Amino acid sequence: xxxxxxxxxxxxxxxxxxxxxxxxxxxxxxxxxxxxxxxxxxxxxxxxxxxxxxxxxxxxxxxxxxxxxxxxxxxxxxxxxxxxxxxxxxxxxxxxxxxxxxxxxxxxxxxxxxxxxxxxxxxxxxxxxxxxxxxxxxxxxxxxxxxxxxxxxxxxxxxxxxxxxxxxxxxxxxxxxxxxxxxxxxxxxxxxxxxxxxxxxxxxxxxxxxxxxxxxxxxxxxxxxxxxxxxxxxxxxxxxxxxxxxxxxxxxxxxxxxxxxxxxxxxxxxxxxxxxxxxxxxxxxxxxxxxxxxxxxxxxxxxxxxxxxxxxxxxxxx
Numbered sequence: 001x002x003x004x005x006x007x008x009x010x011x012x013x014x015x016x017x018x019x020x021x022x023x024x025x026x027x028x029x030x031x032x033x034x035x036x037x038x039x040x041x042x043x044x045x046x047x048x049x050x051x052x053x054x055x056x057x058x059x060x061x062x063x064x065x066x067x068x069x070x071x072x073x074x075x076x077x078x079x080x081x082x083x084x085x086x087x088x089x090x091x092x093x094x095x096x097x098x099x100x101x102x103x104x105x106x107x108x109x110x111x112x113x114x115x116x117x118x119x120x121x122x123x124x125x126x127x128x129x130x131x132x133x134x135x136x137x138x139x140x141x142x143x144x145x146x147x148x149x150x151x152x153x154x155x156x157x158x159x160x161x162x163x164x165x166x167x168x169x170x171x172x173x174x175x176x177x178x179x180x181x182x183x184x185x186x187x188x189x190x191x192x193x194x195x196x197x198x199x200x201x202x203x204x205x206x207x208x209x210x211x212x213x214x215x216x217x218x219x220x221x222x223x224x225x226x227x228x229x230x231x232x233x234x235x236x237x238x239x240x241x242x243x244x245x246x247x248x249x250x251x252x253x254x255x256x257x258x259x260x261x262x263x264x265x266x267x268x269x270x271x272x273x274x275x276x277x278x279x280x281x282x283x284x285x286x287x288x289x290x291x292x293x294x295x296x297x298x299x300x301x302x303x304x305x306x307x308x309x310x311x312x313x314x315x316x317x318x
Contacts (some may be wrong), residue, residue, distance in 0.1 A: 075147040077210050078140040080107045087114040089214045090221070092148055095122040099131055099142035111143060150208040153224035155234050158197035159241055159265075161224070168265040169243055170313055173199040175231060175281045176272035177302050180206040183225075184215025185303030186270070191219035193310040194317070198223070199267075201231040232280045238267050239286070245269060247277050247285035248305055254289045261287055262313050270302050270309075 074094075077086045084107060087093065096115045102108060115121045131140050162169035172190055177183060183206040187198055206212060207227065213220050228234040235245050244261045247269040256262070269285060271277035276299075282288065291300065291308055300308070 074149050075210055076135060077145040077147060078135050078138050078143070080111065080141045080143050083143045083145045084111050084114070086145055086147070086210050086214065087111060087118070090218045091145075091210045091213045093118070093121050093145050094148045095124055095146040097124050097126050097131060097134070097144040097146070099140075100125050100127050102142040108143070147210050150213075150225070152208070152227040153197060155199060155226045155228060155237065156241075157224060158199070158226060159238070159243070162196045162265075167194075167196075168317075169238075169267075170195040170265075170310075170317075171197055171199060171238070171243070171267045172306055172310070173231060173235060173267055173269045174205060174271075174302070175201070175269055175277050176204060176275055177270065178204065178206050178272065179302075180209045180212035181215040182206065182302045183208070184212040184217075184220065186306045187212070187216040187223050187225065188219045189303065189307040189310050191216075191223040193307075193314040195223070195310060197226060199226045199228060199231070199234055202227055202229055232284050235267060235269065235281065235284045239284075243267050244287070245285045247271075247282055247288045248291070248309060249277055249282065249288045250290055250299060252288035252290035254287055256289050256291050256309055256312050259287060259289050262309075263316050266313065268306070268309050268313075270306050273299055273302055 077083050077091070077093075083096070093115075096111070098108075098112070112123075115123060126134075128142070131142070131144055135144060158171050159169045170190075170193075172186060172195060174183065174186065177186075177200070183198070183200065189195075190198055200207065208220065208225050216223070226234075239245055243265045245267045246259065246261060248271065269277060269281060271281070276282075277285070277288075289309075291305060293300070
């Protein structure tokens with residue numbers, strides 16, 4: 001009897017009981033899903049594949065986020081005339097050191113007035129032995145101006161600035177240019193002809209010193225300069241980003257006025273007046289161009305050569 005009762009209970013427990021309702025899920029499932037998306041947004045559609053490919057190309061064209069570059073070293077400008085010219089020409093400065101009991105002549109008064117007009121330069125009085133120590137015994141004439149380290153841009157900052165303005169990058173790279181005045185003159189030309197910056201190597205090359213800043217006539221404040229460890233690798237990076245690298249050489253296979261590559265995104269590489277482009281840098285260039293010189297001169301100053309090529313690029317783009 002007990003066994004029969006247990007079997008009946010098991011059979012009864014297997015019977016279907018009350019069913020849980022759908023809670024409206026089936027009714028919602030019958031509702032529409034809105035308007036059909038355009039073909040470019042439908043996965044697997046030909047137009048969707050085309051749109052994705054275009055988006056990837058655009059992302060590849062735009063450089064990575066800006067990362068900033070290295071900093072230079074602090075610099076001292078010494079002597080009454082050099083300090084006066086640096087302040088007059090707008091060279092950035094942090095502190096002006098004035099020797100105690102200095103003869104207050106006209107040039108000293110001019111220097112103090114220029115520093116005071118800036119409003120952001122610290123004036124410090126120091127004994128002569130301290131100024132001798134700071135300048136390693138140079139003839140400072142009682143005036144020393146401290147110039148802050150120059151903040152170099154990252155190479156990708158230059159292309160990013162161009163793309164932000166919907167412009168093709170125009171960059172000048174210098175190989176073996178050691179005169180800061182040439183660097184400053186080239187920065188000035190890049191600014192004048194709508195370029196986006198200058199690239200210099202760390203070694204055996206001029207950096208953005210007070211002399212370079214003065215030669216730039218103030219344009220260094222708005223034209224970035226990037227300093228790279230290896231110029232060849234930097235040029236290869238620009239090539240991967242879609243820029244054409246054009247080297248300026250006296251024996252170039254093309255002339256500046258005939259090279260169509262100057263119409264697009266380009267890096268113009270300029271070597272030293274004596275040695276020209278280095279071997280590795282020259283081999284990295286996509287084209288080597290020359291400037292026609294009917295007068296027969298063998299070479300041009302680096303700053304002059306840069307100005308000629310930049311003018312040609314600006315003329316084409318204008």
